[in-house]
Amino acid sequence: MQYRRLGRAGLQVSELSLGSWVTYHNQVDTKAATEMLAAAFDAGVNFFDNAEVYAQGESEVVMGQAFKALGWNRLDYIVSSKFFWGLARDGVTVNRKDTLNRKYLMQAVDASLKRFQLEHLDLIYCHRPDPHTPIEETVWAMSDIIRQGKALYWGTSEWSAADIRAAWDIAERHHLHKPVVEQPQYHLFHRRRVEQEYARLYDDIGLGLTTWSPLASGLLTGKYRSGIPAGSRAALESMAWLRDNVQDKAKNDAVAKLAEIAAELGCDTAQLAIAWANRNPRVSSVILGASRLEQLKHNLGALAVTPKLTAEVVERIDAITKPLAG
Amino acid sequence: MQYRRLGRAGLQVSELSLGSWVTYHNQVDTKAATEMLAAAFDAGVNFFDNAEVYAQGESEVVMGQAFKALGWNRLDYIVSSKFFWGLARDGVTVNRKDTLNRKYLMQAVDASLKRFQLEHLDLIYCHRPDPHTPIEETVWAMSDIIRQGKALYWGTSEWSAADIRAAWDIAERHHLHKPVVEQPQYHLFHRRRVEQEYARLYDDIGLGLTTWSPLASGLLTGKYRSGIPAGSRAALESMAWLRDNVQDKAKNDAVAKLAEIAAELGCDTAQLAIAWANRNPRVSSVILGASRLEQLKHNLGALAVTPKLTAEVVERIDAITKPLAG
């Protein structure tokens, strides 16, 4: 495992990291989470991603209990959480949901720390942009949370380049803590934002990236090539919205072609896809999800694939996937 | 109930809100206050306005006890208080009364939080301008209170446009928290400040408005059309100063004409007046007062009237009231 700086920031994150999306609490209990965190840590993973909204706060509870059980030195792991969606309750949504206003952020981070049983988060993200709150208000709130010692760094997730730059500029002008990282979706079929929209931000403001969905919701594993298998994520009723995309014919055909390249390299398409995201030097860390220990170990195997992605191999991969990519 | 941003700030307040002026403690005990807050909350009200000076601090005590009894999630309600008049005691007034100096503000907010039994206020107002304290001193104090986590946003009440802009400019220059809202009197007979004096502030600095006295001290209910009825507010000895204004002949005649329009719209003049204030998109929230539950429910009925205020209806209302308005 190698470690990369979070963009220009001095924080070093493992090139592959572990996220708890859709799995913790729902599919993964504290015991299983503890085992997976331990395995990831032993493999060199030091960055663990979470969000308030995952399992409605329960994902943070599970991860916090796992940290407690594992008893690692606090310097050795980086915990993040993300805020925006809020915790829907009794249908109340005002100042609770889809917002980055000061009231929500202040109270949400406090509640998150309690769920985690931690004194600080290393990294907090604005989970989405909020067009209804001035960026200045959000920058002040994030900076004040850092000033209060409740977090160490902050960033954004799925913000436009223009909004990220605006946040950075406001922080520079008002002497506040600046955003250091963006967490975008990034995989073979979704690459325009990372490669084009953000292009100037890497050098201009030193933006780092932690990327999600390296497997395109499972599409890149090839498991949807013959429909929706029972037990897969897309088979869940709550994930029905995924089905159209993961069954896209052209993309599944592309995955079949990728499988040939993967076979040549001695891996499968999941490992190939993770290695491909990891090979981008602008990416600080590729966040993996996992509902089972074997799956996690398998995906960590992508580390061995990255060095095999020569310019020529990447060109072949691009020829297959780029025409289908957003 | 709809929710509006507090000017440019990301905080969402209900278009109608509930204030405790002259009622809590004096006319409304904790039990009645709890019932009214519950009814308002059920109707969608999320903003509850108070002030240190109301019932000499007792209004905050009553509201705080009601919050405790109701046990709402702290994210779901917005509490404000206002500071300037101080708590007269033993005749001592220096640094206690009619001031916005740092000593007063720091100690007054701490005392208010204790009365409310809250850890923070969402919104604090400078209840009036203080010509004897530099605006810079007040801006620093309000900003420091926010920095200390005791409040989340701050604003002014009955300040001139020039003073509001000065406060905003000082905060911008010294990188302090800016005022986001003004709380002016605003009703059919008092509209010049909101509509003319503040006109440039809405876009220039993103000023929001929470407005008070939508019924012009009851004048717009029509109840003073035949003199001061027993049991009305103006019948109270402590409110004797209201009497001249609420008995103004021309204004009461205008109210009689408004009653015809109200009847056409299936409401009374109180609801019409509230709906009129509410229809101004610059107004974030119209603060209602109420001493009885039925009165509150009746006034909340104004929500149904707002959509009926077509341009033509507003023109008729203006023709009747504007010549008499300040």
Add this chain to the structure above:
Amino acid sequence: MQYRRLGRAGLQVSELSLGSWVTYHNQVDTKAATEMLAAAFDAGVNFFDNAEVYAQGESEVVMGQAFKALGWNRLDYIVSSKFFWGLARDGVTVNRKDTLNRKYLMQAVDASLKRFQLEHLDLIYCHRPDPHTPIEETVWAMSDIIRQGKALYWGTSEWSAADIRAAWDIAERHHLHKPVVEQPQYHLFHRRRVEQEYARLYDDIGLGLTTWSPLASGLLTGKYRSGIPAGSRAALESMAWLRDNVQDKAKNDAVAKLAEIAAELGCDTAQLAIAWANRNPRVSSVILGASRLEQLKHNLGALAVTPKLTAEVVERIDAITKPLAG
């Protein structure tokens, strides 16, 4: 008693105030101090001046015990202390004495609060300039003490106009809390600094003044006109350094002439001298010392004299004293 703003600051101080220099602990115990504070407070005094160095910290202990016994509302009195001389102990002086460095100031204020048994001081002074510490370091420390809530305002004592302006400019540039007040010596024989050196500061930066030694160490009472009486301050061995000045022949002759004016106004020279300092509108408060209750009451009588100081009377006083004044 009238109240004046502390320069441009919004804090209102009584025009006459009470200081504890050379009296508390040494001549005045807690019981007597409590009586004098009560009498002063009853007469309208709301500002009580102290310093770390007075009686080596014991003056703060005595005053703190008196406050505790009196139980006033914290809004109703203003407590100041001053820092620079330090508490000599075992001959150690480095970073303890004659300094305004960050280490000294931070620890000295904490220790002072403990001695006072208070949570905050209203006003802290740099008791003298420290040529061996950059003004920037001192401004940062004073401002940080205010940011931490341990004090509300800060000022200087016996600083040059140039140093005061430098401190103000640094605070403006770095967005720190600015000094609002200077505490100079000011009496009929010592007036150049207040009247000439500081002249531009009153309007330029809004400087306020609290002045000390209105009686020129007793010289202006006339008690040294026939030598050093037993029991007077100058008779104390520790105050031997005062003797030359208080026995100055020309000045004592002038005091004799002032006595005639005082007699015309129905007062004595002590009251006349206090009234003269008080009549300067640039002076926020004249700090009185007192070792006995009667003396305090007598000196507070100066309040009745101030209105009698017509332009013509002041001219006569100036003719007598100005040629001898520094």
Add this chain to the structure above:
Amino acid sequence: MQYRRLGRAGLQVSELSLGSWVTYHNQVDTKAATEMLAAAFDAGVNFFDNAEVYAQGESEVVMGQAFKALGWNRLDYIVSSKFFWGLARDGVTVNRKDTLNRKYLMQAVDASLKRFQLEHLDLIYCHRPDPHTPIEETVWAMSDIIRQGKALYWGTSEWSAADIRAAWDIAERHHLHKPVVEQPQYHLFHRRRVEQEYARLYDDIGLGLTTWSPLASGLLTGKYRSGIPAGSRAALESMAWLRDNVQDKAKNDAVAKLAEIAAELGCDTAQLAIAWANRNPRVSSVILGASRLEQLKHNLGALAVTPKLTAEVVERIDAITKPLAG
């Protein structure tokens, strides 16, 4: 003992000070450390230097226990620690070792305070430059640590002039606490950085110096003139890397010549070398190490030598050593 300002800062440090490098915990236990601290303090030393990395944190534990036993007034001693190398453990190095990122600094200072059993450090150093963390991130972290009251001043150790100036400029621009001191190696054979590279920083930004290794790892004592004596530091296996340098023939010959000058001045070469560093007015304090009480007392004897270093003597010393110096 004389005291000097830490560059332009107001903090006064003793011209000779005591560091715990390679001795505490390993060669010096708490009892011996307490004796040496007491002796140094009695001789006027008020500055005690330490670092997280010395004896892997145990050096801070030992010094903290000694402070506790000695019970000095906190104003009378200055404690420093240095951060960068981290505490290697289980081979984990990411965000723990060789870094000045925010996560490391925040947690390292907290842990150091616990080991010392102190509420604040007077002075914290960045022990080395970290090319993998932006200087801006480090400046913010150091400044925030000071803002939180955990330290009073900060500086660097072995940073380039360009990096020191960059840190100072960032702090000035963003209104943060500035670095005030650098801790470089400085002795007769290593002087270029202090005398040339930093030359402009003394006046431009007021940089102070606390210097280490005045005896060039013992070379300047002359004890390595005939090889590595048993029991010397260079005889330790863990210090084998020192051997080439301390056995350098030309330098040992130069030390032999210095011995003649030392004899003329009534001292030995160790005292001469310390006095030579001490004579540089840019040096705030020369940090001495000592593993035995007698050695400490002997080296403090250098104080008597400094006044004997006339221009003519210094010229003779330079003639011998400067050609060999880096």
